[in-house]
Amino acid sequence: MPLRIGFDMDGVLADFASAFLEIETRLLGPDAHISADRPEVEEERESAGSRQQAAGSENEAGSRQQAAGSETEDTKEDTKTDGNTEAEGPSPRELRRQRDAIWNAIRTTPGFWEGLKPIEEGAVRRIHEMMLRHRWEVFFITQRPATDGDTVQRQTQHWLVEQGFDLPSVLVLGGSRGAAAGALRLDYHVDDSPQNCLDVIAESSVKPILIAPDADDKIVASARKLGIGSARSISVCLDILEEATTVRAEPRLLARIAALVGWK
Ligand SMILES: [Mg+2]
Structure with a gap:
């Protein structure tokens, strides 16, 4: 066999990771410091989001819970990657917004994975x-x-x-x-x-x-x-x-x- x-x-x-960093620098400038998510993490987030939407659970309480959930995740990640305290760096919510902007740019780049x-x-x-x-x-x-x-x-x-x-x-x-x-x-x-x-x-x-x-x-x-x-x-x-x-x-x-x- x-x-x-x-x-x-x-x-x-x-x-x-380099392609992610390139987009990050283009969108947020050279001082941004978001670590690249593994693509599978983002894909899972996306699928979980659409499953939730399909189940009709997009009520206000659900979104609040989701926001709180991703804040915890982001905070964990920040500490892990650069040891920044919350007082120094952007807030978890801001980091999530920046990360979403980068992923949005990736999703709208035709043939991104080929490049x-x-x-x-x-x-x-x-x-x-x-x-x-x-x-x-x-x-x-x-x-x-x-x-x-x-x-x-x-x-x-x-x-x-x-x-x-x-x-x-x-x-x-x-x-x-x-x-x-x-x-x-x-x-x-x-x-x-x-x-x-x-x-x-x-x-x-x-x-x-x-x-x-x-x-x-x-x-x-x-x-x-x-x-x-x-x-x-x-x-x-x-x-x-x-x-x-x-x-x-x-x-x-x-x-x-x-x-x-x-x-x-
Ligand atoms: Mg991998």
């Missing part, structure tokens, strides 16, 4: 080459919000073809990454979100690899404790997958790689 490998898009292959830069030049081409050589089955899995222009799936396919991967299987999925990875019977899943990697560990026997460029030893150690492998970059991750594929028929060597990477 060929190995089946899932790759997340943003933060793994596509440089969403992203790659995180590492040549990484997608290398996955393609390895897919052919090792007869992998590769899935690109993403939960990006829709924008003007083509569907997210087609934009993502165009981007991958442009980067050197012909005939990419792109799955645009909401909900748990773990359930998806299990249903797809993946062997490995590569993601930059610790939450997605946790979902994968919790709900499937798939081995996750967390791409964590800035991770300190503590983060790597706690990922390892949970059985989540980690790599500092996509190219290091591809080296690991190359090795794991080469020794897959030799359990002792495979176990040694698993121990090095952090899989249980």
